[in-house]
Amino acid sequence: MRSHPIAAATAAALLCAVLTSCSAEGEESGGEPRAGAVADPNTEADESGAPPEETPEETTPFGTPVGWASEPLERDGQEYPGVTGGTGGETVTASDTEELAGHLASEEPLTVEISGRIDLDGAMEVGSDKTLVGVGEGAELTGGTLVVDGSSDVVLTNLLVETDGTAVSVRGDAHHVWVDGSTFVGDGGDEPLVSVTDGADRVTLSWNHFSDAVSAVAVGGDEEEPGALRVTVHHNHFDGTESRHPGARFAEHVHVFNNYFSANAEYGVRSADDSNVLVEGNYFDGTRVSVATAEERPGNVVTRDNLLVDSEQPELRGEVPDPPYAYELDDTAHVPDVVTAEAGVN
Structure with a gap:
């Protein structure tokens, strides 16, 4: 099973087959220290027996996400090194709606642990420098949407969210957001779960389980300005959701790798409105069209090393650059086993 992101920073490495397990630079993959995260290079074992170096401030207690959430950004004269969430702040517990809203709205960094079932009562804002994590049996969010609106440095992990609409909305120039190891269950409606x-x-959206919805993940809206919407989607299980895994519009770069698509009635991934989408190492099983481009306003899409079972071939267009970050691919043939074993809440 996938180790709890707070309790274990170094889960057993997932070994990859040589045929498809290559990094962006084409090197052999060696596996990850924690599912969905990369280890800090300063924490390698020292044969002399000396203690490892102290974990840098830019690393969360459970590693660093793979993908765009870990990439630095300079905005308005300020440097943002990558997502760390509530690292460095206190750890608090929320057991009801009012308590949760108060913690998430606070100005200081916090790790907020959810205890029991909490009704979000509509849209609940998540402020900057926050880690929100579900802990223990019965930790669940219902009745609304977690809204990351203009905030930065947010980690949402190990959450079970049942919703009749959108579970997580990241918007308003928000940046450095990591949604990891969570389960999103809809009511069959067509609003995207994320x-x-x-x-x-x-x-970065990693190791999540999506079910009971027409639409899983929407990247981009009707009136997006160019130069944003850099998103990584990896090791998620799109379980019977019909479309948008993701659907990208006006996106600067979307990287979709090592996801498991099963019984997706409409399509897997879609690129529209000049989006740049790279799709690699995914397993499509019973997905009507694995990868599609919009007919009237298409985007660019490149695919490689995907495996299709009872799924139509992709529609390709244009060129898409590789992402700037390091990553490792699991053997595509093993993706269903790897993802179903570890995606979603513990």
Whole structure:
């Protein structure tokens, strides 16, 4: 099973087959220290027996996300090194709506642990420098949406969210957001379970389980300005959701790798409105069209090393650059086993 992101920073490495397990630079993959995260190079074992170097401030207690959420950003004269969430702040517990809203709205960095079932009562804002984590049996969010609007440095992990609309909305130029190891269950409606829109940037969605919805992940909206919407989507299970895994519009760069698509009635990934989408190492099983481009306003899409079972071939267009960050691919043939074993809440 996938180790709890707070309790274990170094889960057993996932070994990859040589045929498809290559990094962006084409090197052999060696596996990850924690599912969905890369280890800090300063924490390698020292044969002399000396203690490892202290973990840098830019690293979360459970590692560093793979993908765009870890990439630095300079904005308005300020440097943002990558997502760390509530690292360095206190750890608090929320057991009801009022308590949770108060913690998430506070100005200081916090790790907020959810205890029991909490009704979000509509839209609940998540402020900057926050880690929100579900802990223990019965930790669940219902009745609304977690809204990351203009905030930065946010980690949402190990959450079970049941919703009749959108579970997580990242928008308003928000940046450095990591949604990891969570389960999103809809009511069969067509609103996306997770949306990344309105100039949001540096976002990673990893090791999540999506079910019971027409739309899983929407990246970009009707009126997006160019130069944002850099999103990584990896090791997620899109379980019977029909479309948008993700659907990208006006996106600068979307990287979709090592996801498991199963029984997706409409399509897997879609690129529209000049988006740049790279799709690699994914397993499509019973997905009507694995990868599609919009007919009237298409985007660019490049695919490689995907495996298709009872799924139509992709529609390709244009060129898409490789991402600037390091990553490792699991053997595509093993993706269903790897992802179903570890995606979603513990």
